[in-house]
Structure formats: structure tokens, C-alpha cells
Amino acid sequence: MKKLSKHSIKGFINYGLVIVLYIIFQILASAKVLTNSLQGLLVPICAYVVMALALNLVVGFSGELSLGHAGFMSVGAFTGVIIASSLKNLVPFGPARLILAIAGGAVLAAIAGVLIGVPVLRLRGDYLAIVTLAFGEIIKNIMNCMYIGVDSRGLHFSITDEASMGLEPGGTTIINGPMGALGITKISSFLAGIILIVITLFIIQNLVNSRAGRAIAGIRDNRIAAEACGIPVTKYKMMAFVTSSALAGAAGALYALNYSTVVPKKFDFNTSILILVFVVLGGIGNLTGSIIAAIILTVLPEVLRQFQDYRMLVYAIVLILVMIITNNEKASAFIKGLFSKKAKKEAA
Amino acid sequence: MTEIKAKKKQEVKLVSVPSPYIVPERNAGEPLVLEATHLGIDFGGLTAVDDFNLGMSKNEITGLIGPNGAGKTTVFNLLTKVYQQTRGTIFLGGKDTIGMSTTQMNRAGIARTFQNIRLFDSLSVEDNVKIGLHNSIDYGMWQGVFRTPAYRKQEKQAHEKAMELLSIFDMQDEANVPAGSLPYGAQRRLEIVRALATEPKVLLLDEPAAGMNPSETSELMDTISKIRDDFGIAILLIEHDMNLVMGICEGIVVLNFGRIIAKGTPSEIQNNPVVVEAYLGKNKENKEEKNPGKKGGKNR
Amino acid sequence: MVSYLINGISLGAVYAIIALGYTMVYGIAKMLNFAHGDVIMVGGYMAYCSTSYMGFGPLTSVLFSMLVCTILGIVVEKLAYKPLRGASSLAVLITAIGVSYFLQNAALLIWSSNPKAFPNLFDLPQVQVGDSVVTSVALVTIASCIVIMLALTFFTEKTKMGKAMRAVSEDRGAAALMGINVNSTISVTFAIGSGLAAVAGVLLCSAYPTLMPTTGAMPGIKAFTAAVFGGIGSIPGAMLGGILLGVIEIFAKAYVSTQLSDAIVFAVLIVVLIVKPTGLLGRKLTEKV
Numbered sequence: 001m002k003k004l005s006k007h008s009i010k011g012f013i014n015y016g017l018v019i020v021l022y023i024i025f026q027i028l029a030s031a032k033v034l035t036n037s038l039q040g041l042l043v044p045i046c047a048y049v050v051m052a053l054a055l056n057l058v059v060g061f062s063g064e065l066s067l068g069h070a071g072f073m074s075v076g077a078f079t080g081v082i083i084a085s086s087l088k089n090l091v092p093f094g095p096a097r098l099i100l101a102i103a104g105g106a107v108l109a110a111i112a113g114v115l116i117g118v119p120v121l122r123l124r125g126d127y128l129a130i131v132t133l134a135f136g137e138i139i140k141n142i143m144n145c146m147y148i149g150v151d152s153r154g155l156h157f158s159i160t161d162e163a164s165m166g167l168e169p170g171g172t173t174i175i176n177g178p179m180g181a182l183g184i185t186k187i188s189s190f191l192a193g194i195i196l197i198v199i200t201l202f203i204i205q206n207l208v209n210s211r212a213g214r215a216i217a218g219i220r221d222n223r224i225a226a227e228a229c230g231i232p233v234t235k236y237k238m239m240a241f242v243t244s245s246a247l248a249g250a251a252g253a254l255y256a257l258n259y260s261t262v263v264p265k266k267f268d269f270n271t272s273i274l275i276l277v278f279v280v281l282g283g284i285g286n287l288t289g290s291i292i293a294a295i296i297l298t299v300l301p302e303v304l305r306q307f308q309d310y311r312m313l314v315y316a317i318v319l320i321l322v323m324i325i326t327n328n329e330k331a332s333a334f335i336k337g338l339f340s341k342k343a344k345k346e347a348a
Numbered sequence: 349m350t351e352i353k354a355k356k357k358q359e360v361k362l363v364s365v366p367s368p369y370i371v372p373e374r375n376a377g378e379p380l381v382l383e384a385t386h387l388g389i390d391f392g393g394l395t396a397v398d399d400f401n402l403g404m405s406k407n408e409i410t411g412l413i414g415p416n417g418a419g420k421t422t423v424f425n426l427l428t429k430v431y432q433q434t435r436g437t438i439f440l441g442g443k444d445t446i447g448m449s450t451t452q453m454n455r456a457g458i459a460r461t462f463q464n465i466r467l468f469d470s471l472s473v474e475d476n477v478k479i480g481l482h483n484s485i486d487y488g489m490w491q492g493v494f495r496t497p498a499y500r501k502q503e504k505q506a507h508e509k510a511m512e513l514l515s516i517f518d519m520q521d522e523a524n525v526p527a528g529s530l531p532y533g534a535q536r537r538l539e540i541v542r543a544l545a546t547e548p549k550v551l552l553l554d555e556p557a558a559g560m561n562p563s564e565t566s567e568l569m570d571t572i573s574k575i576r577d578d579f580g581i582a583i584l585l586i587e588h589d590m591n592l593v594m595g596i597c598e599g600i601v602v603l604n605f606g607r608i609i610a611k612g613t614p615s616e617i618q619n620n621p622v623v624v625e626a627y628l629g630k631n632k633e634n635k636e637e638k639n640p641g642k643k644g645g646k647n648r
Numbered sequence: 649m650v651s652y653l654i655n656g657i658s659l660g661a662v663y664a665i666i667a668l669g670y671t672m673v674y675g676i677a678k679m680l681n682f683a684h685g686d687v688i689m690v691g692g693y694m695a696y697c698s699t700s701y702m703g704f705g706p707l708t709s710v711l712f713s714m715l716v717c718t719i720l721g722i723v724v725e726k727l728a729y730k731p732l733r734g735a736s737s738l739a740v741l742i743t744a745i746g747v748s749y750f751l752q753n754a755a756l757l758i759w760s761s762n763p764k765a766f767p768n769l770f771d772l773p774q775v776q777v778g779d780s781v782v783t784s785v786a787l788v789t790i791a792s793c794i795v796i797m798l799a800l801t802f803f804t805e806k807t808k809m810g811k812a813m814r815a816v817s818e819d820r821g822a823a824a825l826m827g828i829n830v831n832s833t834i835s836v837t838f839a840i841g842s843g844l845a846a847v848a849g850v851l852l853c854s855a856y857p858t859l860m861p862t863t864g865a866m867p868g869i870k871a872f873t874a875a876v877f878g879g880i881g882s883i884p885g886a887m888l889g890g891i892l893l894g895v896i897e898i899f900a901k902a903y904v905s906t907q908l909s910d911a912i913v914f915a916v917l918i919v920v921l922i923v924k925p926t927g928l929l930g931r932k933l934t935e936k937v
Contacts, residue, residue, distance in 0.1 A: 065738065119922045126680060126737075130876045131921055133869070134914035141911035178907075203493055210492025210499065211478075211485050211506075218468045218479040225466035228428055230454035230483045230546050239489060269869065273745055280742045312753040319746035320728050327735035 011205045014288055015198060021295070022194045029190075038302055045298045046193025047073075047255035050200045052278040052290040054247035057204050059276070060285030061213065062240035063220030064121070065129040067272050068136025072245040073252035074143055074267035075112045076105030080253025081181040081262065085174045086150045094187040101187075102196065102253040109249020112139070113242040121237045136272050143264035148175040180263035181256065188258040196254055197291075200247050204287065207243065216240045281322060369403050370410060370599030370611050378405035379442070381582050382458070382550045387426055387436035388606075396422045397606040400436070404550060404582040409572065411593040412586045413617075414603035415627060420586045421463055423603070424552050427584075428460050429453045441549060455483055459548035461539040463555050463586070469528030473519060473538055476527045477510040480545025484509075513541050516571065532559050537568075544579065551575070553585040557592050565589055569596050594618065602626065651780035652902050653895065658786035658855065660894020661793035665848040666871030667878070667886035668800065669841030675817040675881040676837045679740045683724065683747035685868015687842050690751060691717045691849025692766065692859050693759060699767050706769040714846040721842025722835050729838075730831070748865075755861035766857035769850065785854045792847060797887055800840075804883065813837055817881065870897075870910075873917050879930025888928060893917075 025042060028034050051073060058066050080101035091097045116135045120128055147158040151171025158165040162173055175181050207213050215236045218226040227233055256262045278297055282289030304311035325331045380403045387400040397419045404410055412420050425431045427438060429450045438445045440456045448456065459480075468476050485506055487498045514520045517537040522530065527538060536556055543551055556572070557565045573596055576583055587593050593600060594614040602610040602617060604626040610617055617623055666688060673681045694713035698704040704712060728747050732740050772784035804810035815823040816833045824830050852867060853859050870893060878889025896916055900909040926932060 059738070065741075119918060123921060123925050126674075126880065127876060127921055127925060127927075129680070130873065131918055134873065134917050137869075138911045138914050141908055141914075145905070145907045206493040206495060207489065210489070211482060211487060211502075212489045212492055214471070214475050214479050215482055217471055217475075221468035221470055222466045224430065224450070225462065225468065226479065227450035228430075228454055228460055228462075228466075229480050229542065230451055231479065232451050277742055277745065280738055284736075284738065309757055312749060313757065316746050316749035316753060319749065320743055323735075323739050323743040323746065324728070324731045327739045328731040331731060 010288075011201070011209075014201050014205065014291065017288060017291060018194060018197050018201065022190075025190065035302075037305075038299070041298060041302060042190040043188045043193050043258040044255060045295055046190065046197055047251040047258075048275065048278065048298050049197050049291050049294040050193075050251035050254070051248055051275045052282065052294040053197070053200050053204055053287060054244045054251065055275050056279045056282075056285065056287060056290045057207075057240055057244040057247075059279050061208055061220065062216050062237060062244075064237065064241070065126075065276075066132040066241075066244075067129050067269070067276065068116075068132035068134070068139070069244075069248050069275055070267040070269070070271035071116075071136035071139035072109040072112060072248035073255065073271070074139050074264060076102075076109040076249025076252030077256035077262055077267065078143060078146070078148075078175055078181060078252075078264075079108040079249070080105040081184055081256050082148060082150075082155070082174055083253075084185065084187060084257055085172070085181075086155060088185065094185075095189075095192070098187045098189075098192055098254075098257060101257060102192075102250045105253030106246040106250040109252065110242050110246035112249075113245025114238070116245075117238050117241040121234060121241060133269065133272070136267075136269060140264055140268050143175075143267075144178045146175055146264075147173070147177055149173040178264065180261060180266075182261050184257060184260050184262065186258055186260065188254050193254055196250060200250075201287065203243065203247070212236060212239055277319065281319075369405075370601060371613055380404060380439070381406050381441055382427070382584075383439040383442075384427065385437050385439075387423070387433055387438065389422065389426055389431055389434045395606060397426065397603075398435075400426075400603075400606075400608060402584075402601060404584060406549065406580055406582050407576060408599065409576055409583045409585070409597050411597035411600040412584060412603060413588075413590075413593055413600060414609075418603040419606040420603055421554060422606070424460055424554055424586065427453075427552060428458060454546055454548075457547075457549035458552065459543035459546045459550070460552035461536070461543055461554050461556065463558070465532075465535045465539060467527040467530075467535055467538060467542075470526060472524050473514065473527050473530065474507070474510050474523040476538060476542050477513055477545050478506050480513075480542040481506050481509060482546075484545075484547060510545070513545055516541060516544070516575065533564055536560070540575075544575065548581060550582045550584065553583060553587075555586055555588065557587055557589045562591075565592055568592070572596055649780075650778050651782055652898050654777060654780075654782045654786055654790075656895035656898035657891055658789045658894070659898055660874075660891035661789045662848050662852050662855070662890075663867065663871045663874045663893050664793055664887045664890025665796055665844050665851070666867060667875040667890045668796070668883060669844045669848075670872050670875040671878075671880055671883060671886040672813075672837050673841050674875070676813060677729065677740075677834055679729065679737065680744065680872070681841075682741065682744040682868070682872075683751060684841065684845060685864040685866075685871070686748050686751035686755075687717050687720060687845040687864070688849040688852060688867060689755060689859075689861060689864030690720060691846030692853040692863060693755060693764075694846065695769070695850045695853070696764055696766055696859055699769065709769065710847065710850050713850060714843045717846035717849075718839045718843040721838040721845075724842075725835055725838040730834075752861045752865070759859075759861065761861060764859040766853040766859050768857070769854055783855075785851070789851045789855065792851065793887075796844065796847070797883075800883060803840075809833070809836060870913065873914065876927055877917050877920055879927030881931070882927070882929045885927055885929035 029039060051069065055066065055069050058064055083104040084097050084101040087097055087100060091100065120131050120135070123131055145159050147162050147165055149156045149165045149167045149171050151168035153168065156165040156167055162176055167173065173182070215226065215231045216239065218229070218231060219233050219236055223233060252267070278294040279290055281297065282291070282293030301311055301315060304314055307314060325335055382402070382404045384400055384402045388398040389396050400423060412423060414420055422431070426433050429448055440453070440458060445453060445456065468479060485502045487496070487502050491499045511520050511523065514523060519534065519537065519541065522534070527535065530538060536558070540553065540556065557568055560568060569592055572583060597614060600612060600614055600617045601608055602623050609626055610620045610623050612620070666684065669684050670681065673679065673684070691713045694716045695709045698709040698712045724747055728743050729740060732743055770785050770788050774781045774783055775787060804814055812823070812828045812833050813836070815826065815828055816830055820830055849864070853863070871890065874889035874893040875886045877893060878885030878887065893913060897909055897913050900912040904912060920928065
């Protein structure tokens with residue numbers, strides 16, 4: 001029982017962190033300290049935090065490397081946009097529409113997760129990673145040639161061009177191939193993002209500390225031993241993968257409904273990698289770390305704006321240095337030595 | 349096809365061993381919990397195990413011995429379906445296990461430990477045991493997420509059960525230690541506890557005493573006998589320590605080059621010239637001949 | 649039809665040359681070197697600069713870009729990857745991505761994001777093959793691919809260094825115990841891989857003459873796919889995977905849809921991996937129990 005309470009303390013720390021961050025950002029925003037661009041980042045930060053948490057469930061707890069999580073974000077994003085746009089008249093209340101859009105995005109991304117998980121989870125290690133990458137690219141490609149519109153008769157699809165959807169004169173195009181979704185009504189809000197983070201934390205933390213979570217971690221640590229303990233390996237790998245893709249879909253819907261336009265190219269390999277970087281820098285299996293890394297690394301390029309062209313170069317160097325310092329014994333000892341010398345000097 | 353099958357069955361009958369029991373005098377009439385008949389596996393063109401026959405009834409401890417590379421661990425891998433057999437049948441509780449996976453074999457009542465320890469290193473000792481208890485808990489994913497009363501009740505029971513099982517080896521105090529940081533001997537013991545948590549009818553122990561000193565080994569012997577008595581299960585163990593094998597096994601099966609070369613009681617095996625030859629080689633009739641127990645020292 | 653096939657093989661040959669670099673590095677360092685694609689881009693820019701600004705001839709410019717990329721490969725390995733030897737594969741992967749960002753953004757600073765028109769290095773006439781006309785670049789590409797393949801096979805089978813490389817990829821610890829200098833073997837592998845990437849860069853830019861800092865990214869990913877397709881770690885596998893991938897891509901573009909061609913390429917990869925989980929010529933992985 002002692003241990004249970006230890007888990008819940010860790011969990012409460014994360015909830016507390018999120019709420020404190022919300023209050024801080026709210027105060028900063030109302031005090032007009034935040035620049036416009038930083039203000040505009042609040043919802044994307046929330047979406048990236050949810051993405052990082054979701055990916056950590058797969059990479060950290062299930063121990064599988066996914067290089068295509070942006071694909072699920074994409075499925076969720078465009079599903080969310082379609083739902084929000086087609087329900088505009090039916091559900092005029094924005095937050096209600098947002099909830100439906102996020103839920104719909106999560107469900108469709110979960111279905112995509114099942115479809116992809118079945119073949120992918122048979123593979124191991126780097127082969128699994130490359131196939132998730134391939135699926136991410138396939139989703140991007142398919143989204144690139146999707147045309148979806150709505151009129152009084154309902155939704156219309158096409159994979160060739162806008163005209164072939166056969167929309168009525170009054171109909172609107174929601175997704176226009178490579179141009180993406182246009183004319184989205186922004187209904188996402190910072191508060192909605194924070195609530196989604198809390199829900200994500202609730203699901204992942206409670207899942208991890210349950211029977212299913214133990215099985216998932218057991219399979220990661222030693223698959224053969226888990227099988228010998230009577231654990232159905234595929235079922236639990238799927239559970240982690242599909243839960244993660246559903247959460248990624250929810251994050252995608254939140255993200256897309258914060259902008260007036262979203263293009264499929266946004267959710268490419270680079271985005272998948274960006275989220276993986278959050279997870280790895282925050283610490284694999286460390287949810288608090290994922291939250292902090294996602295926030296810092298989303299804000300950092302904004303803060304480095306004064307370096308203009310050099311900022312991405314600096315970002316790359318920081319990334320390499322952090323990996324070396326955290327993973328190389330000599331380097332980390334050197335850094336520690338520097339700090340302890342400083343501390344000694346200060347003490348003296 | 350059917351003709352060939354029928355032919356094979358006939359052949360099988362011809363070579364069939366008269367009694368599956370290793371020590372017929374002790375076990376005749378008892379129902380078999382585990383029975384393997386004509387079990388064999390080929391890797392490519394190489395036959396690793398062939399015509400392996402074994403019957404075990406409950407409350408029985410059997411030793412599986414043989415020189416290095418004789419195929420002992422392969423037999424364990426066959427019995428737990430880590431490898432699917434090329435030939436032969438495994439019956440568990442009288443039921444054919446054809447087509448079953450490792451997971452299903454465990455659920456059907458067979459649990460094992462591993463020669464090269466396979467614990468869930470990053471998880472706590474208690475969680476390792478709780479994974480063993482996985483199938484005796486049945487709340488679902490969402491009940492876990494929403495912490496329903498079923499979740500609370502079953503987790504509490506699992507905790508108590510895990511502690512009870514850990515007490516077999518006095519390991520309750522280490523419940524929160526990550527399994528990977530336990531000392532070697534304790535890791536072996538934890539593997540046994542975890543296997544017991546799956547409520548097996550048959551327990552396979554792969555070199556349980558490896559790396560233990562003589563006093564730890566004799567303690568382990570007592571515990572294994574106690575486990576057999578308390579849980580009423582059949583135990584099959586691979587071990588190089590002959591003191592342990594001769595001390596607690598009622599029956600012994602000797603394997604060499606993938607085939608059974610002898611079966612019988614400890615005293616029968618000790619005096620069997622074929623066994624001595626397998627261990628020491630031919631033409632080497634020296635003083636050690638009558639005491640293969642000395643070989644036990646080599647794995648220390 | 650024939651010209652599609654030849655163009656496909658030629659594109660595939662470029663993928664194959666890149667994939668060789670991926671596969672050799674993976675075989676020896678057990679790492680997915682995501683920065684490999686960006687070395688191609690550097691190779692392209694080097695050839696571009698040496699011909700446009702320094703007035704090098706075609707052959708000297710290729711050699712020059714190979715030299716620069718080889719040095720780049722060794723330097724990157726020493727600075728970024730060597731300190732991480734023994735670290736988790738994810739840490740190495742992220743570092744490789746960091747290197748990739750670095751190279752792309754450094755190129756962005758030096759050459760800006762405006763596409764550069766790559767000069768025509770191989771000023772040869774088009775060739776008539778049957779009823780169809782094929783560019784000479786395509787033929788040069790295929791020829792260089794064959795030469796590289798033969799040279800590399802000879803190198804790994806016959807030379808001392810090549811044998812050392814195979815030994816290190818088989819078992820690094822055992823190789824070190826046999827007196828093989830693992831560090832220098834890994835350096836040589838990176839050097840060869842990067843040199844090949846330079847060749848691939850020149851050939852790629854000759855066939856598709858626009859050069860941008862992101863030029864290497866997509867061919868890099870596809871060549872990586874090709875390496876996995878053929879069985880990562882296997883040199884003939886990389887060759888086979890690369891050529892099949894190129895042919896599939898060109899045919900998908902010609903007969904199905906330009907937009908969906910990448911999706912088709914990746915879908916084929918997935919199907920292959922489901923049927924053969926370690927690629928076409930990959931070795932079966934067995935876990936000792």
C-alpha cells in the first residue's frame with residue numbers, strides 16, 4: 001500500500017505542475033507580458049505536451065520506437081476539422097463542438113492505430129520503427145490527395161480534385177487536397193488544452209499503475225518471460241499503441257482547431273521526430289520530463305528568435321550536446337566537476 | 349496423408365516405452381499432470397532433441413540431468429512452447445497442447461524459470477510477482493484507469509498474495525527494490541516466486557542452484573521440497589549440482605546428445621554405467637566412476 | 649515501358665548507393681544514421697560549388713565532393729557518435745537527428761533556401777534504347793552503381809580492413825579481443841558510407857537538377873527504406889532493395905498517381921516486412937532462451 005501512495009504522489013505532482021503552469025501562463029497573459037507569438041503558442045504547446053505524453057506511453061512504457069506518431073495527429077486533426085465544420089449549424093456552441101471534434105479525432109485515430117498496430121506490432125526493434133515511419137508517410141500522402149466537402153445533402157469525398165466531389169452550389173470545401181483544411185473556425189482554447197493534458201495524464205498514469213500497465217512494462221523488460229507468465233503479448237502491445245494513437249488524435253484535433261488553415265504537410269516525419277525528441281530529452285518513461293521538455297522545446301525556438309537564422313543551428317547543437325552530456329559518462333562527470341568546482345569556490 | 353499418419357502411429361506404438369512413469373513403483377496409478385511422448389525438434393538439419401518421453405504426476409520432483417549441450421534447456425523450451433516441437437505430443441492435465449503458445453501453456457498450468465535469469469529488471473520485486481498473478485486478477489483496462497472498487501479490491505488481494513508468496517524466501521522486505529538490482533541468488537529465488545504466482549500444476553526450474561554456495565543450496569533444497577508439499581505441484585528441474593539432484597529428486601532422467609539415456613531413482617542412476625560413461629567418457633574407469641556427484645562442483 | 653524501367657533502375661541505383669551507406673553503418677555501429685541523407689545534400693553542394701566557382705571538371709568535382717564528405721563523415725562520427733558508443737540506441741538516433749538538423753541549417757545559412765540549378769556534369773548525348781530514348785545520366789548512374797557494388801564486395805570479402813569490418817559487425821567484443829581496432833574500423837565505415845553518399849548526391853542532382861538544403865531528406869528516408877527492404881546490414885540486400893524501390897516508384901508515378909507514389913513505395917515495404925520480418929535478404933533474428 002505504501003507503494004501505491006508513492007505512485008499517487010508522483011501523479012499528483014504532474015497534475016499540480018500542469019495546473020501551476022496554467023495559472024502562471026494565465027497571469028502572464030493577463031499582465032500582457034507574453035508576446036503575441038508566444039500567446040499564439042499556448043494551444044500548440046498543450047497539443048505537443050499531449051503528443052509527448054502519448055508517445056511516451058509507446059516508447060517509454062511499451063518500449064517500441066514509433067517514428068510515425070504525427071500520422072495519428074494528422075488523422076485526428078482532419079477528423080476534428082471535418083466534425084467541427086459539418087456541425088457548425090447543428091451545434092453552434094463552440095466548446096461543445098470542440099469536445100465532439102476531439103472525441104471524434106481520438107476515435108478515428110484509434111481505428112487507424114488498430115489498423116496499423118496489427119501488422120506493425122508483429123515486428124521488432126528497428127524494423128518496427130521503420131514501418132511506423134512508413135505508415136506516417138502514407139497517411140501524409142493520402143491526406144494530401146483527400147478532398148472533402150459538405151453541403152445540405154451531407155459529406156462528399158474525392159481523391160482526385162475539388163470539382164469531382166459534386167458539391168451543391170452552397171456547399172463548402174472542408175479539406176482541399178495539399179492545400180489542407182481552409183477556413184477553420186478557431187474553437188480551441190488554452191483551457192481546453194490544459195483539460196486535455198489532465199485527462200491524458202489521468203489515463204496514462206492510472207493505466208501504467210494497473211494490471212495492464214504492469215503487463216505492458218513486463219513485456220518491454222522481457223518479452224519471453226512475460227509470455228512464460230501467461231501474458232498475452234500482442235493484446236497489451238496493442239492496448240498501449242492504440243491508447244497512444246487515440247490520445248495523439250485528440251491532440252491533433254485540438255491543434256488543428258486553433259488555426260484557420262492546416263496543411264497535411266504539417267504532420268510529417270519531422271513532426272514525429274520533434275515529438276520523439278521531447279520524449280527522449282524529457283526522459284524515457286518520465287511523464288513529468290515529457291511535459292517540461294515539450295514546453296521548453298516549443299518555446300525555445302521562439303525565444304531564440306533574436307538569433308534569427310542561427311536559431312535552428314543552435315537548437316541542433318544543443319540537442320547533440322544534451323544527448324552526449326546525458327549519455328556519456330566522461331562528459332557528464334566533466335560537467336558535474338565544473339559545477340562542484342563552482343560550488344566550492346562560492347562556498348570558499 | 350492419412351495412410352502415412354496411420355503408419356507413423358503404428359511405428360510409434362512399436363517403440364513406445366512400457367510405462368511413462370520414471371519410478372513406476374512410486375507413482376503407478378497416479379494421474380499424469382504432464383506427459384511428453386516422442387518429443388523431438390530439429391534445427392535445420394540438426395536434431396537437438398529426439399524421442400523424449402516423460403510422465404509426471406503431482407507431488408513429484410524429477411531431475412533432468414546431462415552433460416552440457418545435451419539438450420536439457422531445449423526440452424524446457426519445448427515443454428513451454430518457446431520452440432514448437434517437430435515431432436511428438438505434450439499432454440498437460442491429459443489434454444493435448446497442440447498449437448498452443450507459450451502464453452497459453454502457462455495458463456494451462458506450466459510455469460518455468462530461466463537459466464539466464466529473465467526478470468522484469470526495471471520493475472519492483474512486488475510488481476514482478478504481480479505480473480505472475482496477472483491471470484488471477486481480471487479487472488479490465490478501464491476499470492484500472494478509473495480505479496473502480498473492483499480495481500481496489502483486486503489490487504489489495506494481489507498485494508497480499510504477492511507478499512505471501514515472497515515470504516517463501518523471506519523476501520518481503522525487498523518488495524520495493526527493482527528486481528534488476530537484487531543479488532544473483534535473490535534473482536533466482538524471485539524467478540521461482542514469480543513462476544509460482546502463475547498457479548502452475550507443473551513447475552520447471554532451470555538450474556535453480558547455479559551460483560549459490562553450499563549452504564544456500566541446502567536451504568534451496570528444503571524450500572523446493574516445501575514448495576512441492578505446500579502447493580502439491582510437480583517439479584521438473586535441471587541442475588548440475590548432484591548433491592541437490594540426488595538429495596531431493598524421486599526420479600531422474602538423464603539426457604545425452606538430445607536423447608534419454610537413462611531413467612530411474614537416484615541410486616539407480618548413480619550406479620548406471622551408461623550415465624557414468626556419458627559424464628566421464630569411455631575408458632576412463634577411475635575412482636570417480638561411482639560418484640558422479642563430484643561433477644556437481646564444476647558449476648560453482 | 650523500357651525507358652520507365654531504365655529510369656526506375658537508375659533512380660534505384662542512386663537509392664542503392666545511399667542505402668549501402670546506411671546498411672554498412674547499421675551493420676557495424678548498430679545505429680540508424682538519419683544524418684546520412686544530409687551528407688548527400690552536402691555532396692551535391694560541393695560538386696555544385698567546385699564546378700560553378702572553382703572551375704573543376706566533372707571528374708575532379710566528383711572526387712572533391714567525395715573527399716569533403718568523407719572527411720565530414722569521419723568528423724561527425726568522432727564528435728557526435730563516438731562519445732555515445734554504448735549508450736541507448738534511442739540516444740544515438742536523436743543525436744543523428746541533431747546532426748541532420750545541423751547540416752540542413754548550416755547549408756541553409758551558407759547557400760540559402762533558394763534552389764540552385766545543378767550544372768550538367770555529364771554532357772553526353774541521349775541514348776536510343778530500343779524504341780525509347782534514355783538520358784545518359786541514367787546510364788552513368790547505373791554503371792557507377794555496378795562499379796561501386798563490385799568494388800565494395802571485393803573490399804569486404806578480400807581486404808584485411810573489409811574482413812575486420814565484417815568481424816566487427818558480427819560481434820564487436822569478440823573482434824576487439826582478436827586485436828581488431830574497433831574505433832578505426834567504425835571510422836572507415838563512416839568514411840566509405842559518406843564518400844558513397846557524395847557520389848549519390850552528384851548522381852541525384854544530375855538527374856533532378858535542383859539543389860536545396862532539404863534535397864537529401866526524402867531520398868535519405870527512401871534509401872533507408874530500401875536498406876530495410878533488402879534486409880538491413882546486408883550489402884546485396886541494400887542493392888536489391890534500392891533498385892526495386894526505384895523501379896516501383898517510377899512505375900507507380902507513371903501508371904497510378906504521382907501524388908500517391910511515395911505511399912505505394914512505403915506500402916510495398918510494409919507488405920514485404922510483414923511477409924519477411926527482416927527484409928528480403930536479411931538474416932533471421934533468433935533470441936537465445
